Amino acid sequence: MDRARTAALAGRCLLWAGLVLPGVCAGRLGLNEPRPLWQQTAGAGVLAVATVLARRCPLTAFALTAALCLADAPALFSLSYGPALAVFAVLLGLRAERTGPAAPSFAAVAAVGTVRIALGGGDPVPPWLVMTGTLLFGGVLPWLGGRYWRQSRELTAAGWLRAARLEEKQRFAEERARLRERARIAQDMHDSLGHELSLLALRASSRWRRTCPNGTGRRRPTCARRPRTPRTGCTASSACCARTPTSRSPSLRPGRPWDSSSPAPPSPGCRCAARPADGRWSRAVSPSGCCTAWPGRR
Structure with a gap:
């Protein structure tokens, strides 16, 4: 558990550093207008809050980043916070369970940007076109990419789950077939053994009846088992049995x-x-x- 928390915290810190780095580099290279230090610090703080909320509330993180972009540039095109807007749009599509709240958030950003362009004076068409392009390519397309990534992951997980279920079902079928085969073999062995034991019992009973026909369980004399002669009633032909x-x-x-x-x-x-x-x-x-x-x- 500690390792997981440490890894998650390290990932968030790296993400925040990556989002703050474009604004720092643009200011150092002179690509943006000079801004006071408190604005840069406020922007870094807003990005930190959005990074913390990106996992549980991705819509709130996207809204904070969009507000930061509109505050920096009415046309929503900002080198300092534009990459952050695209990253949080991807996270919105990847981590949001439903797609319904995303469309109103994009519409709200477009409406706020239009109002600010109209209040700024000058020709509103070029800034509006720039804002529309930035919102489309920096917000909607990354969000669609995040949704595609999420759906592909869900489909992959569902496919692996179905494959595991099919494999488990096949294993159960093989186990049932193996048990049926064992039961059949055991039944055949039982029938064969019972047949042999019945034959042995029948043979033993027949032999016992031939040996002891009177049912006493004792072996009768040899002369009593042989057929008697009409003269003496004994099978012996010696003088002892003459009478x-x-x-x-x-x-x-x-x-x-x-x-x-x-x-x-x-x-x-x-x-x-x-x-x-x-x-x-x-x-x-x-x-x-x-x-x-x-x-x-x-």
């Missing part, structure tokens, strides 16, 4: 030792039981309905 589990033979009752009147003991390849070390056997009926042999207890 049905429901036979009334004492040797086929559960837990009873194997005696010599029973058929031969089961062969080594029988899947229902294994041969014991002491050669004694006993037989029982499994819950699945298949005969099972195991070593008997003495």
